[in-house]
Amino acid sequence: MKLSMFASCAPGIEPWLEREICELEMGAVGSESFPANVVQDVGGVRFDGDQLTMAHALVGLGLAARLLIRIATFPVTELSKLDSYVGRLSWTGWLKRDAPRVIRASAKKSRLYHSGAIEQRVMQGITRRMKDSPPPVEADEIERAASLVVRMDHDICTISLDASGQPLHRRGYRLNPSLAPLREDLARAVLLASAWDRKRPLIDPLCGSGTLLIEAAMLASNWPPGIARSFGIEPTALADKVSIDAVKHDRMTRVQPMKAMIFGSDRDARAIAATKENLSGFDFPIQLAVAPLSAAELPQEPLSIVTNPPWGGRVSADQHLNPLYRSIGDLRRRAKDGSSLTLVTSRRELAYKTGVAMRSAFLTDAGGTKVNAFVENAKA
Ligand SMILES: C[S@@+](CC[C@H](N)C(=O)[O-])C[C@H]1O[C@@H](n2cnc3c(N)ncnc32)[C@H](O)[C@@H]1O
Incomplete structure (x- = not known):
């Protein structure tokens, strides 16, 4: 399965992240997989690969903040059309039926600008297509939910799956941050x-x-x-x-x-x-x-x-x-x-x-x- 990925990072470190992605050795598990079409963008680096490339990126990258997997990109200017577009996408490869999911939307220079309304329409489109009813997600359960990121930019809607969960800099070793730790x-x-x-x-x-x-x-x-x-x-x-x-x-x-x-x-x-x-x-x-x-x-x-x-x-x-x-x-x-x-x-x-x-x-x-x-x- 070919995946189109975007690894976001802190501003200014894109060139180092690009090199880190290009040098991501795959080893025995995933020797057939590799990051392809690696391109720097503002705030991160785009690349293609398969599920193993994604897994190696999650475990092996130290400069990325998040890893987003692109699901779909399409133009949309009317809220009433958003859920039908979303409902035409195939979701079973991405989401589990009846499993908790959260959606975070943002909008820039677009006719659809209300993030809450965008989130609601995307959620409706998915549940209609999946024919399921995922449970509501409490604030302290967010980590156990599948997380989708919806971005409206100049009337183009991009929907991605957040493969990282907690930001990737949280490696888990910082038990005691002392004063003013560096991320x-x-x-x-x-x-x-x-x-x-x-x-x-x-x-x-x-x-x-x-x-x-x-x-x-x-x-x-x-x-x-x-x-x-x-x-x-x-x-x-x-x-x-x-x-x-x-x-x-x-x-x-x-x-x-x-x-x-x-x-x-x-x-x-x-x-x-x-x-x-x-x-x-x-x-x-x-x-x-x-x-x-x-x-x-x-x-x-x-x-x-x-x-x-x-x-x-x-x-x-x-x-x-x-x-x-x-x-x-x-x-x-x-x-x-x-x-x-x-x-x-x-x-x-x-x-x-x-x-x-x-x-x-x-x-x-x-x-x-x-x-x-x-x-x-x-x-x-
Ligand atoms: C910004 S903090 C370093 C944070 C560190 N990079 C981290 O991630 O936790 C600066 C440190 O310099 C230490 N420091 C300040 N003046 C010092 C001095 N004259 N000699 C030794 N340590 C000093 C402070 O005690 C403090 O722990």
Whole structure:
């Protein structure tokens, strides 16, 4: 069954997601499947594949926010026609009869603009075609329902199945978020932007609850980001056509021992305790220490410093943060030649305070704040 998919992601990281999709190895389960027609779009990447490609994408992608499977696209300008169009589509390959389902609609520059009315008409069209009566879904049961996404854009209606369920960055390891954690997908994007080769030592001297360290260990060991979670396809008819468990097992057979040493430190003992808690489901050999930045220990070989310092945001906070960013630059200068610094911050002027020549690898949005990943300029 050919599926047309859209993996959405945080703005600015589409090029990294495109590469991640192109490099999604299929292994033994799914060796005949592969992502085809991979094309970057605004806010995500489109690609085609079959059910196994979809399952590998769900388990193996670390940069995607959601994975939508396109069911139908058609023009419609009258609400009265929407349910009859929907009723002409074949739904049994997508949905289970009498199983709970939820519909989320949005509209842009279209004559049909009332999202509640669109949702109701699409639901009517499906139940008429399926000849069923799915139970109403309570707010706390949404995860057990098949989720459809309806988008009206310039009078074109696109209906998709949300194969992800909870956003894909929720990998399930974050038991203790500590303060100001970086989202898992953004941490992974920052690591990819840093061009860390997954062999040289990596250090995060302001590690907080350890997101960059854990994502780095996942990259270095080929650990499948989605291994510990469930997905939105499970309550749908697509789940009958593919075994997510088989794909998870297959991807785990390709986990490798980490070649790189990974170090994390933070002056706050609670942050290190949170990192340990978040690491508890893994046996990654990450070395941790409670230490201020000025006392962070560096291995005597070229290394990658990748970190997410506090961003501040108020002038008073900036005055306090200027010395911190200068100290990050000092740490970089203490490191062996050939080392590199990558940091994520919302304030360009703070990145300048490091005194290290850097460029923005991407600009994205973290919970409503614009943030850049700054990477050190490679020496010519
Ligand atoms: C934005 S948080 C890092 C969040 C982390 N990336 C995560 O995902 O959890 C910044 C961290 O820097 C630490 N920090 C601030 N100043 C420090 C210093 N001078 N030395 C060591 N750690 C410091 C704070 O304790 C805090 O945990």
